[in-house]
Amino acid sequence: MKITRIAVYHLLIPIQGKPYKLSGGRVFTEFDSTVVSLETDDGVTGWGEACPFGPIYGAAFGAGIRAAMEILAPAVLGLDPLQAERVYDAMDRALQHTGFAKSAIDIACWDIAGKVAGRPLVDLLGGRAQLSPRLISSVSTGTPDEMLAVIARFRGKGYRAHSAKAGGDPAEDVERFRAIDADNAARGDYMQADANRGWALDQALRFARGIAECDMVIEQPCQTIEECAELRRRTGLPVMLDEMVCEVPDLLRAIEHRACDAINIKITRMGGLSRARQIRDLCSHAGLSVSVQDTGGADIAAAAMAHLAQSTPTRIFRGAWDPRELAGVSNADGGPMAADGTIAVSDAPGLGVTPKLDVLGEPIAVYD
Ligand code: MG
Secondary structure (H helix, E strand, C coil): CEEEEEEEEEEEEEECCEEEEHHHHEEECCCEEEEEEECCCCCCEEEEEEEECCCCCCCCCCHHHHHHHHHHHHHHHCCCCCCCHHHHHHHHHCCCCHHHHHHHHHHHHHHHHHHHCEEEHHHHCCCCCCCCCCCCCEECCCCCHHHHHHHHHHHHHHCCCCEEEEECCCCHHHHHHHHHHHHHCCCEEEEEEEEECCCCCHHHHHHHHCCCCCCCEEEECCCCCHHHHHHHHHCCCCCEEECCCCCCHHHHHHHHHHCCCCEEEEEEHCCCCCHHHHHHHHHHHCCCCCEEEEECCCHHHHHHHHHHHHCCCHHHHEEECHHHCEECCCEEEEEEEEEEEEEEEECCCCCEECCCHCCCCCCCCCEE
């Protein structure tokens, strides 16, 4: 089997509701998504989506993904998509790092593999370890009352796990998260306080001191692995790393420095399903828990995320985030089924999705 044609689609997806706010005054209003299709000489087509969490979340932005495709697509034409690691080798030879762009091609290779096997991707990723992985909310920063209202809305949809954003000012963040914890105490939901690298170490220590009696995990507090390790060592509080872990060597370094108790896996940031699965399995062996997410997108990204989430053992699994909570547009039929705060994939082969060509429009680039 050979990859014979690659089409690249660009889709701007409005964020539902208010603009999304991260620490440090960062705001974004749309997902800048890139979708690729890989066609093969056997007539099987695979799909993948790569979409950053706005241009200010991590080292990725939509136009960068599409520029990288000009290098990556010619490098993988003619290769066998069933040999995903060899496809990855070719991408690595053509372009250093840039996993967020390689992700779309890698996911499409896995979609093809599932379709050829006639099995859902969850089976190729190890099989269903959970019947209905729980979803975790994503709560934009705001006043305590605003954030509690959003959490209450998610609770009404069955969510029992939440990731709420810190704003950056440690005193205000203590006020926010004490209020959230007081509300949460009677309910027993799982809670993450996500600073998105927004604190210097002294600020993170002040926050940690203020919420030390609360039941929550501190997510990505500082910019560096050393700062996060220091925070964890001096407070004894559980720390999850997110943006800082992009590639396998980042995870190995975090483990070496004892910088975290958990990793938030984002498929696009890790470079696709091939690398996200490796990171998930290394975390399991290293005694780290994981969330399974992607950085954005719509139904195609949600499908890849849900297949990986459902193949992740409950013991280490903390929650899956469905980007369709924010996506104002659907880009495929047959995406994972979300209900009662959980998500599950169907038995349809591959990702199980049928992209909506009328929504994707004409490809912005074709390689053949
Ligand atoms: Mg995060």
